[in-house]
Amino acid sequence: MARSTEFMEDLCTPAFVVDLDIVKRNSEAMLERFAKLGVQVRPHMKTHKTIECADIMTRGLRRCIVVSTLAEASFYADGGYDDILYAYPLTPEKVKRCAELSERLSLFHVLVDNTVALQELKKKPLKQGKVWHVWLKLDCDTGRAGVPHSDPAALQLAKEISGAEGVELTGIYTHCGNTYKCEGELQIKAVAQETTSLVLQFVEKLKAVGIQDVKSSIGSTPSCSHPVLDMAMLSEVHPGNYVFYDAQQSLLGSCTLEDVAVRVLTRVIGHYPHRNQLLVDCGWTALSQDGANRLPTGYAIFENHPELKLVSMTQEHGAVEPVSGNLDFSQFPLGSMLSLIPYHACATAAMHPVYIVHSKGKVVGNWKPTRGW
Amino acid sequence: MARSTEFMEDLCTPAFVVDLDIVKRNSEAMLERFAKLGVQVRPHMKTHKTIECADIMTRGLRRCIVVSTLAEASFYADGGYDDILYAYPLTPEKVKRCAELSERLSLFHVLVDNTVALQELKKKPLKQGKVWHVWLKLDCDTGRAGVPHSDPAALQLAKEISGAEGVELTGIYTHCGNTYKCEGELQIKAVAQETTSLVLQFVEKLKAVGIQDVKSSIGSTPSCSHPVLDMAMLSEVHPGNYVFYDAQQSLLGSCTLEDVAVRVLTRVIGHYPHRNQLLVDCGWTALSQDGANRLPTGYAIFENHPELKLVSMTQEHGAVEPVSGNLDFSQFPLGSMLSLIPYHACATAAMHPVYIVHSKGKVVGNWKPTRGW
Numbered sequence: 025m026a027r028s029t030e031f032m033e034d035l036c037t038p039a040f041v042v043d044l045d046i047v048k049r050n051s052e053a054m055l056e057r058f059a060k061l062g063v064q065v066r067p068h069m070k071t072h073k074t075i076e077c078a079d080i081m082t083r084g085l086r087r088c089i090v091v092s093t094l095a096e097a098s099f100y101a102d103g104g105y106d107d108i109l110y111a112y113p114l115t116p117e118k119v120k121r122c123a124e125l126s127e128r129l130s131l132f133h134v135l136v137d138n139t140v141a142l143q144e145l146k147k148k149p150l151k152q153g154k155v156w157h158v159w160l161k162l163d164c165d166t167g168r169a170g171v172p173h174s175d176p177a178a179l180q181l182a183k184e185i186s187g188a189e190g191v192e193l194t195g196i197y198t199h200c201g202n203t204y205k206c207e208g209e210l211q212i213k214a215v216a217q218e219t220t221s222l223v224l225q226f227v228e229k230l231k232a233v234g235i236q237d238v239k240s241s242i243g244s245t246p247s248c249s250h251p252v253l254d255m256a257m258l259s260e261v262h263p264g265n266y267v268f269y270d271a272q273q274s275l276l277g278s279c280t281l282e283d284v285a286v287r288v289l290t291r292v293i294g295h296y297p298h299r300n301q302l303l304v305d306c307g308w309t310a311l312s313q314d315g316a317n318r319l320p321t322g323y324a325i326f327e328n329h330p331e332l333k334l335v336s337m338t339q340e341h342g343a344v345e346p347v348s349g350n351l352d353f354s355q356f357p358l359g360s361m362l363s364l365i366p367y368h369a370c371a372t373a374a375m376h377p378v379y380i381v382h383s384k385g386k387v388v389g390n391w392k393p394t395r396g397w
Numbered sequence: 398m399a400r401s402t403e404f405m406e407d408l409c410t411p412a413f414v415v416d417l418d419i420v421k422r423n424s425e426a427m428l429e430r431f432a433k434l435g436v437q438v439r440p441h442m443k444t445h446k447t448i449e450c451a452d453i454m455t456r457g458l459r460r461c462i463v464v465s466t467l468a469e470a471s472f473y474a475d476g477g478y479d480d481i482l483y484a485y486p487l488t489p490e491k492v493k494r495c496a497e498l499s500e501r502l503s504l505f506h507v508l509v510d511n512t513v514a515l516q517e518l519k520k521k522p523l524k525q526g527k528v529w530h531v532w533l534k535l536d537c538d539t540g541r542a543g544v545p546h547s548d549p550a551a552l553q554l555a556k557e558i559s560g561a562e563g564v565e566l567t568g569i570y571t572h573c574g575n576t577y578k579c580e581g582e583l584q585i586k587a588v589a590q591e592t593t594s595l596v597l598q599f600v601e602k603l604k605a606v607g608i609q610d611v612k613s614s615i616g617s618t619p620s621c622s623h624p625v626l627d628m629a630m631l632s633e634v635h636p637g638n639y640v641f642y643d644a645q646q647s648l649l650g651s652c653t654l655e656d657v658a659v660r661v662l663t664r665v666i667g668h669y670p671h672r673n674q675l676l677v678d679c680g681w682t683a684l685s686q687d688g689a690n691r692l693p694t695g696y697a698i699f700e701n702h703p704e705l706k707l708v709s710m711t712q713e714h715g716a717v718e719p720v721s722g723n724l725d726f727s728q729f730p731l732g733s734m735l736s737l738i739p740y741h742a743c744a745t746a747a748m749h750p751v752y753i754v755h756s757k758g759k760v761v762g763n764w765k766p767t768r769g770w
Contacts, residue, residue, distance in 0.1 A: 036467075036490065036770055070712060092713050094409075112713060113666040113676070116732040117409065137667060140731040168714055169667050169676055201711070293486040294510060294542050303486065303542055309747055310770075313686040338574070339443060339743055340465050340485060341541055358513040359489040370712055374682055374748070377768040395750040397409055397683075 030387055032289070032380075033361060038310035039289045040376040042077075042268070042391065044383045046285035050267050051080050054248060061256040066090050066109060068243065068264025071370045073393035074379065075103045081267055090243075090262045094121050099394035101129055109133040111197060111262065113161065113169050114141040119148050126150050126157070135197055137161040137170050142185055149190040158185050159197040159241070164222040166201040173222045179229055186235045195239030195259065196230075198223050203246035208277040216247035220254045245269070249278040270369035271325050272315065281365065286379075287327065288364040288372060290342065292356045300351050304362060307340040312375050315367025321347065327363040334364070403760055405662070405753075406734060411683035412662045413749040415450075415641070415764065417756045419658035423640050424453050427621060434629040439463050439482060441616065441637025444743045446766035447752065448476045454640055463616075463635045467494050472767035474502055482506040484570060484635070486534065486542050487514040492521050499523050499530070508570055510534040510543050515558055522563040531558050532570040532614070537595040539574040546595045552602055559608045568612030568632065569603075571596050576619035581650040589620035593627045618642070622651040643742035644698050645688065654738065659752075660700065661737040661745060663715065665729045673724050677735060680713040685748050688740025694720065700736040707737070 032041065051067075058065045067081040070092040078089060078100065087107040091097045097110050098121075106129050110122065114134050126132040127150055136142055136158055145156045160182050163170030171178040186193040200219040206212045223240045230238050242255070243262035255261065268286045269279045290306035311334075315323050322334035323342075336343045345351065356362070366372035373379065373393065381389040405414065424440075431438045440454040443465040451462060451473065460480040464470045470483050471494075479502050483495065487507050499505040500523055509515055509531055518529045533555050536543030544551040559566040573592040579585045596613045603611050615628070616635035628634065641659045642652045663679035684707075688696050695707035696715075709716045718724065729735070739745035746752065746766065754762040 038770060115664050115666050138731060167672060172671060291488050293488050298545060299540060308744065316689065338541065358511060371681065397411060
């Protein structure tokens with residue numbers, strides 16, 4: 025485990041470090057962007073899974089968040105959070121835990137995309153006169169979970185939810201994951217526009233059959249980093265990664281590299297001139313295997329060293345080569361520290377039991393995420 | 398988190414489950430294999446990182462293990478373990494923690510492959526009349542850490558370690574990671590033979606310059622699953638993955654699929670006939686991203702369902718398609734459980750804060766691994 029220390033250069037490596045000032049800046053930028061549009065931000069917790077970062081993202085209100093697991097839901101409920109949306113397709117064996125959370129919190133939301141899940145909710149009415157708050161997951165051409173927007177089953181399911189005893193159709197939820205295939209702001213905005221239009225059209229269809237006051241929420245860090253004007257007509261957005269950002273988001277055009285708040289610090293552990301390679305103490309347990317073959321510099325970007333490439337990793341070893349030519353080993357003494365910008369911050373954060381938080385070069389805290397399901 | 402429950406079918410998913418009987422069988426098979434050859438097994442902890450599994454691998458003796466991180470070293474020392482080999486290239490900032498472990502335990506070993514690390518050890522003599530127990534890492538054509546066996550620097554470094562005050566050259570350590578490029582027992586045995594010969598030749602070179610009583614250890618699950626006779630001349634072997642095995646090891650020829658002790662249990666969370674796909678609640682947080690494009694069935698093998706392929710994963714979602722033809726959705730009701738054989742057990746285990754241990758279909762315990770560095 026990382027030991028308590030004041031200075032970055034003394035940290036045991038590998039270490040996952042978070043720049044507190046950038047986190048705050050990214051968080052405020054998102055809140056201000058949507059305050060201007062009059063849209064509620066319901067930040068997603070899946071990237072960091074810590075109380076401290078959630079406090080920043082909710083400006084200390086501890087309300088109105090999205091989670092990806094029931095472990096996160098319980099962790100935040102235990103931490104004094106409320107109005108929690110568990111944005112994951114509900115299956116029968118999870119209904120009991122969701123009922124407990126619904127009865128414990130003033131507002132707990134679940135998500136469904138099929139009638140089987142709805143039947144399970146109807147079979148388990150909530151106590152204390154509470155109702156199930158249900159979001160219908162709509163697939164707006166991302167092709168993961170959700171009823172396809174063009175499928176008549178979507179409207180049919182909305183009607184069934186809306187008409188069910190003890191159940192309320194609270195909102196329509198869409199993840200525009202297809203923004204991850206974009207290159208640049210223009211393409212991102214095109215997907216954001218298309219998704220927004222499809223969700224708003226669906227809400228209109230609901231109104232046409234007498235189903236009123238249903239919220240709408242879309243999300244993805246790319247679309248919420250470059251919102252289109254029509255997003256002002258949504259009730260909420262639910263991005264998550266933006267609080268850290270990463271190399272992937274900079275490639276997509278969601279941010280610049282200066283906006284990336286996280287690094288993996290690593291040290292040089294070996295010089296192997298006979299194969300023009302050095303080793304660092306960053307394997308996939310520290311970086312994850314996300315981003316294979318996605319960057320010209322391998323699995324990550326070496327900060328201030330564009331000439332280096334992380335060519336391969338095993339559990340605790342990373343192999344580093346020059347992008348071209350011969351490595352100048354004298355520049356990278358044994359034990360010297362290098363800083364990696366991760367390809368995918370969600371995947372890298374998931375590998376770490378503790379995040380070292382720093383501000384202006386000094387360590388100011390440790391954040392401990394929840395894990396499991 | 399997984400809740401306490403007696404039956405596998407009631408487990409919250411995704412869940413990492415360990416078959417206790419197979420673990421014991423794999424462990425005993427390895428111990429018996431090398432007992433016949435008169436060679437000490439020093440099992441590697443990196444795959445599971447739990448006390449309970451280490452107890453099985455050491456038959457309750459709690460001595461003579463290998464670890465990959467200082468977090469593991471401290472965890473096992475706290476758990477009453479001794480004779481711990483920290484088999485990772487030593488860098489200056491880690492010397493203090495190694496000194497503490499050396500002074501606390503009766504036997505703590507470090508590993509070096511360069512003179513910088515040796516100088517650091519010499520600068521920090523141990524208290525209580527203790528000496529640093531140093532293993533020299535030799536690279537026998539694996540191409541990761543270690544001094545190349547053919548490099549005169551290897552013998553030179555051995556002499557320097559051996560001649561240094563307060564330092565003992567305890568052994569020569571080699572990881573035959575090149576067995577992971579093998580196909581089948583014959584190729585594995587060829588690498589095991591080559592590695593064994595190279596290490597033993599190096600020990601002879603040491604004797605020729607007057608350096609006696611130096612141990613020798615090679616390791617990798619493939620080579621130790623199919624030892625060659627000459628391995629009887631080694632002092633130790635240090636495999637780790639064998640206690641779980643995985644799909645990769647079965648492909649290499651180290652084991653059969655019946656020997657794989659671990660699974661990820663997952664449930665069907667969505668049916669999407671319009672794209673001939675179902676979703677399961679196993680993303681890369683539950684399986685890791687290891688094994689991409691290595692198996693005809695995608696990222697893992699579906700137990701009892703060779704017709705299924707895990708084609709892609711996001712953080713909490715896995716997309717499943719038939720290997721060919723149309724999916725019969727009626728066979729996979731929403732909420733039904735599927736069992737995945739991981740490609741790489743070390744990588745999958747690393748994603749889980751708790752392992753559910755079962756025997757003959759009943760849950761018999763939870764193992765909690767250490768994490769971090």
